[in-house]
Amino acid sequence: MASVTGPSPGKILLEVVTPDHLLLSKEVDYVSAPGSEGDFGVLPGHCHFLTTLRIGELQFRVGEKIEYMSVLWGFVEVTPTKVTVLAEVAEKAEDIDVDRAEAAVRRAEEQLERGGLPSEVEEARVSLEKARLRKKIADRHRQQGRQRVS
Numbered sequence: 001m002a003s004v005t006g007p008s009p010g011k012i013l014l015e016v017v018t019p020d021h022l023l024l025s026k027e028v029d030y031v032s033a034p035g036s037e038g039d040f041g042v043l044p045g046h047c048h049f050l051t052t053l054r055i056g057e058l059q060f061r062v063g064e065k066i067e068y069m070s071v072l073w074g075f076v077e078v079t080p081t082k083v084t085v086l087a088e089v090a091e092k093a094e095d096i097d098v099d100r101a102e103a104a105v106r107r108a109e110e111q112l113e114r115g116g117l118p119s120e121v122e123e124a125r126v127s128l129e130k131a132r133l134r135k136k137i138a139d140r141h142r143q144q145g146r147q148r149v150s
Contacts, residue, residue: 003097004104004149007027007081007082008027009046009070010025011028011044011079012029012030012031012042012043012044012046012084013025013026013027013028014031014060014073014082014083015082015083015084015085015087016058016069016085016087016090017085017086018087018088018089019088025112026060028060028061028062029043029044029060029061029062029063029085030043030091031058031059031060032052032054032060032134033053033058033059033071033076033083033085034053034056034057034071035051035053035054035076036051036052037051037055038051039056042083044074044080044081044115045080046078046080047078047079048079049077049078050075050076050077050078051075051076052073052074052075052076053072053075053076053085053087053131054131055070055071055072055073055124055126055130055133056070056071057069057070057071057092057133057136057137058070058071058085058090062103066128067092067093068137068141069090069091069092069093070089070090070092070093070096070130070133070134070137071085071087071089072087072089072090072130073088074087074088079113087139089132089141091134091137093138093140093141094141097138097140097141098138101134101135103129104127104130104131104134104135105131105132105135107127107131107143108124108127108130108149109126109128109141111123111124111128112125120144129132139146
């Protein structure tokens with residue numbers, strides 16, 4: 001029977017899970033997440049805690065490379081050796097279609113301008129927040145790709 005070992009020394013295991021699947025399982029040096037009470041950072045050896053997620057950007061660093069994901073609601077459990085993100089929706093930067101994200105921003109802005117019932121306005125506001133987040137992360141990923149090529 002294989003023994004279960006933790007991450008390499010000086011690393012922390014980051015797992016991002018959605019209702020559909022395990023999206024990411026990777027040893028990282030640092031994690032930054034959008035907690036409902038504000039963004040927080042985690043290094044290996046961090047104390048245990050559990051918090052809720054808001055719509056925002058999950059960042060993680062491996063060596064000098066910083067990677068990004070969008071996360072929408074959920075929970076984060078932190079232990080000294082592991083960060084588990086249980087998100088309703090999560091998307092890696094490289095999986096975001098920039099054109100679709102830009103179109104979603106335009107649609108949400110138009111919907112917000114039209115107004116309507118308070119529930120419709122709130123739905124449009126949340127849609128706009130999600131669309132802008134996805135566009136920001138996709139743009140940053142595209143920019144990083146250009147910097148590596150040059």
